[in-house]
Amino acid sequence: MKIRQAHIDDLEQIVNIYNQAIEVGQRTADTVLFTTEQRLEWFREHNEKTYPLLVATEDDEILGYLTISPYRNGRLALRKTAEVSYYIHFQHHRKGIGSFLMNRALELCSDLHLENLIAILIGSNDGSVGLLKKHGFEEWGRLPNIVDFGEEKFDHLYYGIHIK
Template sequence: MSIRLAEYKDLEQMVKIYNQAIETHRCTADMDTFSVEERISWFEEYQCLEYPLYVYEIDNKVVGYLHFTGYRKGRRAMRYTAEISYYIHNDYQGQGIGTKMMEFALEKSKEWGYLPEVADFDGEVCSHLYYGLKI
């Protein structure tokens, strides 16, 4: 078992895993599955250290992935805040992989019960009463 940064070679398996999540109608708001080609620009968008993609491997096979996404992207006051999403191949669910991926994500983040001073309105800093993570 290992968690590492995603590479292009992982994209096909990541798309397969995400399409499984779409088909369950429980894990994502997407309703239509994707081809690998349709997810290339999405993958490339995450090839930065700000909001990275990570894969979870067992015996060199990608069986899950997680990523950080800008929370309320485009709203400058929330530019330092992100949400975490993760997906696990159907055949590997119920084995604690989601827990391990969330533990990994939390190690990369500072956790707290509300978002203190995350909104910066041109120097006026405000807090939000949410549960969340600051990365």
């Protein structure tokens, strides 16, 4: 397995992985599937020097991806804080891919001049909570019952880590 910066040719596989999370539910607050074209601008906002989009690959298959994105973009006092998000293809859950990606993201923080990483997730996502805790993230905030999927409501969690 290798980790690299995503290329435009990867976008279709990345969108398919994200759409899996939407279809299953309670993994993202998005509820409508995306097309590759709809995610093009989002893709272009990520680059190796400031806000990377990393993919874990085996042969030509993308097993999962991780993004580092601005947190509260444009607010200078928060420039050393970023949001981390990650999604793993469902056929490759529980194989260490999330940890592999997270380790790389944490290694990059120094070069990116980041001092804090925040993950924002839905309270029912036990797998993500476990991954974050494993890597030293702590719960920094909880917004109770604001994620509304119609029949069910969930907490919105903020997990964070201070990078040393």
